[in-house]
Amino acid sequence: MDTEALRSFVRAAELGQFRQAADELGVTQQAVSKRIAALERELGVRLFARTARGVELTLDGQAFLPHARSIAAGVERAITAVRPGSRALRIDVLGRRSAQAVVLHDYWRAHPETDLDVVTLRVDDPRIAVAAVEAGEIDASFRTVTDPAVLPPDVHIMHAFDSPLELLVGPGHPLASARRLTPAQLRKHRIWVPGIAPRSEWAEFYDQLATDFDLRIDAAGPHFGDEVLLDTLAESADVATLVGARDRYIWPADHDLRRIPVVDPTLVYPLSLVLPGTNPHPGLSGITAHLESLPRAPEPAWLPPWATTPRHGERGTPTARGTRPRAR
Amino acid sequence: MDTEALRSFVRAAELGQFRQAADELGVTQQAVSKRIAALERELGVRLFARTARGVELTLDGQAFLPHARSIAAGVERAITAVRPGSRALRIDVLGRRSAQAVVLHDYWRAHPETDLDVVTLRVDDPRIAVAAVEAGEIDASFRTVTDPAVLPPDVHIMHAFDSPLELLVGPGHPLASARRLTPAQLRKHRIWVPGIAPRSEWAEFYDQLATDFDLRIDAAGPHFGDEVLLDTLAESADVATLVGARDRYIWPADHDLRRIPVVDPTLVYPLSLVLPGTNPHPGLSGITAHLESLPRAPEPAWLPPWATTPRHGERGTPTARGTRPRAR
DNA sequence: GCAAGCCACAACCAATGGTTGTGCGCCCTT
DNA sequence: AAGGGCGCACAACCATTGGTTGTGGCTTGC
Numbered sequence: 001m002d003t004e005a006l007r008s009f010v011r012a013a014e015l016g017q018f019r020q021a022a023d024e025l026g027v028t029q030q031a032v033s034k035r036i037a038a039l040e041r042e043l044g045v046r047l048f049a050r051t052a053r054g055v056e057l058t059l060d061g062q063a064f065l066p067h068a069r070s071i072a073a074g075v076e077r078a079i080t081a082v083r084p085g086s087r088a089l090r091i092d093v094l095g096r097r098s099a100q101a102v103v104l105h106d107y108w109r110a111h112p113e114t115d116l117d118v119v120t121l122r123v124d125d126p127r128i129a130v131a132a133v134e135a136g137e138i139d140a141s142f143r144t145v146t147d148p149a150v151l152p153p154d155v156h157i158m159h160a161f162d163s164p165l166e167l168l169v170g171p172g173h174p175l176a177s178a179r180r181l182t183p184a185q186l187r188k189h190r191i192w193v194p195g196i197a198p199r200s201e202w203a204e205f206y207d208q209l210a211t212d213f214d215l216r217i218d219a220a221g222p223h224f225g226d227e228v229l230l231d232t233l234a235e236s237a238d239v240a241t242l243v244g245a246r247d248r249y250i251w252p253a254d255h256d257l258r259r260i261p262v263v264d265p266t267l268v269y270p271l272s273l274v275l276p277g278t279n280p281h282p283g284l285s286g287i288t289a290h291l292e293s294l295p296r297a298p299e300p301a302w303l304p305p306w307a308t309t310p311r312h313g314e315r316g317t318p319t320a321r322g323t324r325p326r327a328r
Numbered sequence: 329m330d331t332e333a334l335r336s337f338v339r340a341a342e343l344g345q346f347r348q349a350a351d352e353l354g355v356t357q358q359a360v361s362k363r364i365a366a367l368e369r370e371l372g373v374r375l376f377a378r379t380a381r382g383v384e385l386t387l388d389g390q391a392f393l394p395h396a397r398s399i400a401a402g403v404e405r406a407i408t409a410v411r412p413g414s415r416a417l418r419i420d421v422l423g424r425r426s427a428q429a430v431v432l433h434d435y436w437r438a439h440p441e442t443d444l445d446v447v448t449l450r451v452d453d454p455r456i457a458v459a460a461v462e463a464g465e466i467d468a469s470f471r472t473v474t475d476p477a478v479l480p481p482d483v484h485i486m487h488a489f490d491s492p493l494e495l496l497v498g499p500g501h502p503l504a505s506a507r508r509l510t511p512a513q514l515r516k517h518r519i520w521v522p523g524i525a526p527r528s529e530w531a532e533f534y535d536q537l538a539t540d541f542d543l544r545i546d547a548a549g550p551h552f553g554d555e556v557l558l559d560t561l562a563e564s565a566d567v568a569t570l571v572g573a574r575d576r577y578i579w580p581a582d583h584d585l586r587r588i589p590v591v592d593p594t595l596v597y598p599l600s601l602v603l604p605g606t607n608p609h610p611g612l613s614g615i616t617a618h619l620e621s622l623p624r625a626p627e628p629a630w631l632p633p634w635a636t637t638p639r640h641g642e643r644g645t646p647t648a649r650g651t652r653p654r655a656r
Numbered sequence: 657g658c659a660a661g662c663c664a665c666a667a668c669c670a671a672t673g674g675t676t677g678t679g680c681g682c683c684c685t686t
Numbered sequence: 687a688a689g690g691g692c693g694c695a696c697a698a699c700c701a702t703t704g705g706t707t708g709t710g711g712c713t714t715g716c
Contacts, residue, residue, distance in 0.1 A: 050712095
């Protein structure tokens with residue numbers, strides 16, 4: 001099926017004439033006639049009744065019209081999604097089930113008119129993401145640059161939102177029935193976070209976390225996918241992992257996994273957004289405003305030392321907050 | 329843009345290989361390669377990065393994929409909407425702004441998975457609608473057959489829902505500030521209902537209404553469209569019309585038209601649905617169940633004598649209720 | 657009765673979209 | 687290091703499509 005034929009059909013149905021539609025579309029009347037005839041042949045039904053003063057829709061044509069409109073609009077959106085120069089807002093997330101994607105989805109549901117495309121760079125190195133933002137291939141990226149020195153001058157970074165961590169354990173784990181946990185209670189338990197690339201933002205985060213609270217965080221081993229991780233957790237009595245509270249993991253109901261909030265202090269993974277300093281995409285301001293409206297994690301909270309952006313309405317360095325949990 | 333190329337793109341993106349996609353689609357690998365190349369040329373971007381073991385999506389390809397999926401799904405729905413034999417549920421309404429369309433829209437919003445097409449036969453004669461139902465061109469029609477003798481044996485009719493009437497007047501009309509009106513209060517005022525075909529269900533209804541309540545109902549004159557009617561009402565100090573309470577008329581805000589409920593008794597236009605007795609469309613049962621769940625108009629109510637279907641939970645003939653309003 | 661307007665058909669031609677055959681590059685094996 | 691396997695791209699070829707112009711039939715309105 002040819003989408004040009006669909007557009008011709010829509011226009012002819014709206015105008016009631018092949019001739020006018022043809023003029024608007026810049027082709028001859030005969031071309032429109034052939035396009036419609038081809039559509040009718042392909043569908044096996046008559047779409048128009050030919051009258052003396054033009055055409056009018058048959059019942060099949062009436063039923064077909066809204067679908068044709070919707071397809072033509074979809075084609076339009078698809079083209080704007082990739083059109084070089086003025087394409088739709090494009091944001092890089094680490095995964096479709098991540099809290100980042102959830103936050104973007106929330107924004108899109110509140111502003112459904114936004115042409116927003118969510119993509120994944122499939123690389124761990126934040127420098128590649130920064131380069132992609134700088135080159136304009138993506139309009140923003142949920143990455144953290146722990147060393148601000150690597151940022152080019154026309155690339156900025158902002159705090160996106162706080163992602164409080166929860167412990168994810170199977171039903172046989174000794175902590176499975178806890179309603180909430182403190183970091184101190186995690187001390188003797190093995191926490192397995194596979195698939196962490198060395199020297200990545202996640203590695204640094206877990207290193208710091210393990211040091212500050214004396215935890216047994218095991219980042220070794222390849223990551224065979226979420227399914228393997230979740231299966232392992234479900235069957236094991238001594239393996240736990242940490243997940244973001246807003247991450248959307250999906251597991252079979254019979255796995256009976258439990259998410260347990262960690263509090264006092266809340267362990268916060270601070271997510272950042274890498275953005276271009278010059279010529280940002282016009283749709284980006286809505287996203288940043290939405291991010292700034294999100295509440296920060298509740299106090300007391302622990303954040304890694306490289307989260308140098310001060311929390312709203314606060315003075316002092318977050319590093320000071322980070323090294324020792326502080327009661328509110 | 330060719331939708332076959334889009335389907336190829338989606339399948340290739342999902343499988344990560346042109347070869348497999350080509351096998352599934354029943355064409356050669358070279359054909360898929362050419363289709364994708366044509367898409368890329370048309371869009372002006374590269375959709376796939378060619379690797380040694382197949383292909384993987386570029387950022388543009390990632391952004392394009394959900395749109396391509398949505399278009400392909402739309403094409404699928406468009407085809408099922410008209411496919412002879414097993415097409416989508418198709419229901420005839422008198423107009424897109426009528427209460428009938430509103431009720432169908434309500435149903436569809438509650439059951440968005442329903443493939444439902446709303447069409448309009450554009451004829452006044454209910455016998456044509458009955459013939460269309462009998463022939464299977466439409467699956468149901470919101471028409472009223474006042475003489476059941478014309479119904480073929482395999483076509484049925486059911487009460488659909490009650491449509492209480494409201495008076496629609498401009499700001500200069502003497503009744504414009506009323507909160508509600510009784511039929512007796514309408515007696516001296518001219519009520520204009522243009523575009524009523526003689527001997528149609530509407531003509532019979534208004535005839536009966538005028539007789540029973542001694543009203544001045546003027547059904548003469550051609551109907552030049554809703555805009556003309558609404559403009560006339562807005563400017564006139566002595567013309568009013570009747571509209572269904574759920575009809576969706578749209579008028580400019582500065583027209584300042586008012587809808588005034590008519591009560592004591594409520595004037596009810598009883599809408600019916602014409603359906604086939606044999607081989608009804610499988611999706612029809614949901615519609616009829618929805619219609620039966622709708623509340624009847626509040627008592628006291630006036631209905632035309634030919635509304636012979638007894639109201640739920642009532643005995644006796646509605647004709648008796650019709651000739652004289654009865655208090656609850 | 658005739659002119660005007662609109663759609664369909666015919667003839668023609670360029671371009672498309674499919675095929676088969678082949679070449680190139682990468683990975684993995686030996 | 688060499689070679690086979692695999693997967694995509696390019697070339698050549700051909701049937702079909704999708705555009706054009708020209709024309710005819712039909713209805714409508716003057």
